[in-house]
Amino acid sequence: xxxxxxxxxxxxxxxxxxxxxxxxxxxxxxxxxxxxxxxxxxxxxxxxxxxxxxxxxxxxxxxxxxxxxxxxxxxxxxxxxxx
Numbered sequence: 001x002x003x004x005x006x007x008x009x010x011x012x013x014x015x016x017x018x019x020x021x022x023x024x025x026x027x028x029x030x031x032x033x034x035x036x037x038x039x040x041x042x043x044x045x046x047x048x049x050x051x052x053x054x055x056x057x058x059x060x061x062x063x064x065x066x067x068x069x070x071x072x073x074x075x076x077x078x079x080x081x082x083x
Contacts, residue, residue, distance in 0.1 A: 031069055031072070034064060034067055034069065034072045035069065035071055035072050035075070037060075037064065038061070038064045038067075038072045038074075038075035038076045038079065039075045041057055041060060041061055041064075041075075041076075041079050042061075042075050042076070042078045042079035042082065044057075045057065045079060045082045045083065046082075053083055054083075057079070057083070058080070058083050061076045061079045061080050061083070062076075062080065064076035065077055065080060
């Protein structure tokens with residue numbers, strides 16, 4: 001029987017934040033990521049508060065509304081109408 005491995009050392013810095021739909025839409029990711037970000041933001045709007053929508057979600061949806069893909073533009077447009 002082998003002894004258990006030694007414990008992991010403590011983190012010296014916090015892990016990076018998990019990606020969100022808004023951050024996924026920022027850096028020209030693949031089409032599927034932009035599409036899912038636009039769709040997720042549109043679906044999440046009813047659960048978000050107004051300051052978050054105005055400061056983070058709406059600017060992201062405006063960028064996605066100018067995307068080259070019609071489906072991304074559609075879901076971004078639907079989200080903007082809900083803002």
